[in-house]
Amino acid sequence: MWIDTPLFDRSAVGLEGIDRVLDILVDAGIRGIVLGPPWAAEVTETPEQGRPHGPFTDKVFRESLRVHIGAKPIYARWFHAFKPDERLYRFTRLKPYKAPDRGGKPDIFKQILKSSKEKGLSVLLLVEGATPTVFLNPPEGSVMMEDVLGNEMGYNCPNDPEFPEYMEAYMRDSYQNYPEIDGFMIDHLEFPSYTISEIFACFCEACRQKASALGYPFEELKSGARRTYKRLAYLTPDDIVAISTARSGILDSFAAFASDRELSDWISFKVESLNALFETMRACTKDIDPRLELDIDCVTASFALLSGVDLRKLHRYADFVNPKLYTTPDFWGWRGRITEYLKTLTKLNPRLSEQATLRLLHRIFGMELLLGGRTLEETLGAKFPQRVLSSEAQKNLAFLGDMAKLRPWIRLDIEVEELDNLLRALTETDVEGVLVRSYEVATEEKLNAIRRFTTA
Numbered sequence: 335m336w337i338d339t340p341l342f343d344r345s346a347v348g349l350e351g352i353d354r355v356l357d358i359l360v361d362a363g364i365r366g367i368v369l370g371p372p373w374a375a376e377v378t379e380t381p382e383q384g385r386p387h388g389p390f391t392d393k394v395f396r397e398s399l400r401v402h403i404g405a406k407p408i409y410a411r412w413f414h415a416f417k418p419d420e421r422l423y424r425f426t427r428l429k430p431y432k433a434p435d436r437g438g439k440p441d442i443f444k445q446i447l448k449s450s451k452e453k454g455l456s457v458l459l460l461v462e463g464a465t466p467t468v469f470l471n472p473p474e475g476s477v478m479m480e481d482v483l484g485n486e487m488g489y490n491c492p493n494d495p496e497f498p499e500y501m502e503a504y505m506r507d508s509y510q511n512y513p514e515i516d517g518f519m520i521d522h523l524e525f526p527s528y529t530i531s532e533i534f535a536c537f538c539e540a541c542r543q544k545a546s547a548l549g550y551p552f553e554e555l556k557s558g559a560r561r562t563y564k565r566l567a568y569l570t571p572d573d574i575v576a577i578s579t580a581r582s583g584i585l586d587s588f589a590a591f592a593s594d595r596e597l598s599d600w601i602s603f604k605v606e607s608l609n610a611l612f613e614t615m616r617a618c619t620k621d622i623d624p625r626l627e628l629d630i631d632c633v634t635a636s637f638a639l640l641s642g643v644d645l646r647k648l649h650r651y652a653d654f655v656n657p658k659l660y661t662t663p664d665f666w667g668w669r670g671r672i673t674e675y676l677k678t679l680t681k682l683n684p685r686l687s688e689q690a691t692l693r694l695l696h697r698i699f700g701m702e703l704l705l706g707g708r709t710l711e712e713t714l715g716a717k718f719p720q721r722v723l724s725s726e727a728q729k730n731l732a733f734l735g736d737m738a739k740l741r742p743w744i745r746l747d748i749e750v751e752e753l754d755n756l757l758r759a760l761t762e763t764d765v766e767g768v769l770v771r772s773y774e775v776a777t778e779e780k781l782n783a784i785r786r787f788t789t790a
């Protein structure tokens with residue numbers, strides 16, 4: 335179960351509440367928690383009272399917050415839960431975000447950790463990779479991601495040459511503060527692709543240097559990406575036929591737009607960059623303490639390669655891999671992503687129907703749920719059946735190739751019927767464990783569904 339403050343603090347209401355909640359989790363068969371990221375926030379509900387979650391780089395972020403947190407956007411003043419140890423960061427230009435004074439508040443993470451260990455729960459500490467500025471502050475001095483048109487995206491770029499050094503320092507710092515943890519979970523270590531414009535990134539200065547070091551022709555990758563983006567914005571009837579008759583798969587479909595080599599090189603460049611980082615994270619974790627476990631989070635198999643994550647390689651670096659099996663309509667979920675892609679494509683190409691766009695997206699991602707209806711509403715409005723959810727779970731397993739390392743991340747903020755379908759799909763796929771998110775919306779019924787899964 336992921337314990338993400340401040341949402342968790344609010345739903346559990348104080349330490350006594352947290353202690354009670356941990357008992358409920360143990361009772362539901364939960365054996366461990368993911369804690370963090372170790373940031374705390376003072377949350378207010380009017381913009382005058384606090385720093386906004388911003389800057390917003392995309393409307394989707396704003397909408398996502400509304401869906402995720404409730405009717406009102408919330409505003410927060412973030413600070414590290416612990417005081418960063420400056421000595422650890424002396425070899426890197428990047429420094430932890432300089433937080434406002436937290437006024438001597440007790441570190442809630444220390445207390446949750448202590449209580450969890452007493453109850454026999456294992457604890458992973460969540461550490462952010464490419465940090466979305468909309469929620470947290472990336473390290474100070476970060477190089478920010480840029481799309482192919484030069485727009486700054488809302489994340490620090492993991493290809494910043496000093497980023498691995500920073501991550502190592504931050505993980506050591508966290509361990510000094512929470513030596514009882516059982517491991518780390520690395521979240522968002524990716525080139526995000528949640529929106530169409532994000533797909534066409536990153537082309538920042540750090541990526542240029544990295545490409546040159548790895549022997550990729552950066553200018554060619556960039557012009558290939560720019561040309562593909564432009565063609566997506568002016569789809570001709572011939573393009574649509576070309577894609578609709580291509581075999582399923584990102585490369586096949588994208589090859590209809592640009593030369594194959596540029597596209598596969600571009601994806602390989604992202605994959606190679608991230609694999610080098612995963613390797614560093616693994617070495618660093620085991621160097622800190624060999625008993626520590628390393629979990630790596632990623633998006634679901636259908637979208638992973640687009641984010642530069644090659645699931646087939648992750649078993650080399652991670653003890654467990656956590657693909658996001660999020661069906662939700664928010665920014666990270668499948669409904670949110672598909673809606674964003676479809677709306678952007680039909681806006682760029684006013685003559686493209688929803689049905690044709692859904693078919694096109696199905697060709698690109700091979701995701702079975704995209705065949706659910708003729709319109710967006712028909713496709714995403716109904717609850718996903720077990721069969722559709724099984725196909726995506728199995729795809730994750732097939733790509734990862736190692737059942738023992740698959741531990742998908744699921745959410746409780748979906749309807750109980752869909753949650754049941756998802757958990758049945760996972761049981762059918764013989765998945766042994768899941769990470770559960772969104773305790774704040776757990777109901778008796780949903781916890782029962784989890785209990786059925788953990789005891790199956």
Ligand SMILES: [Zn+2]
Pocket residue numbers: 478479480491492493494536537538539540541
């Ligand atoms: Zn970059």
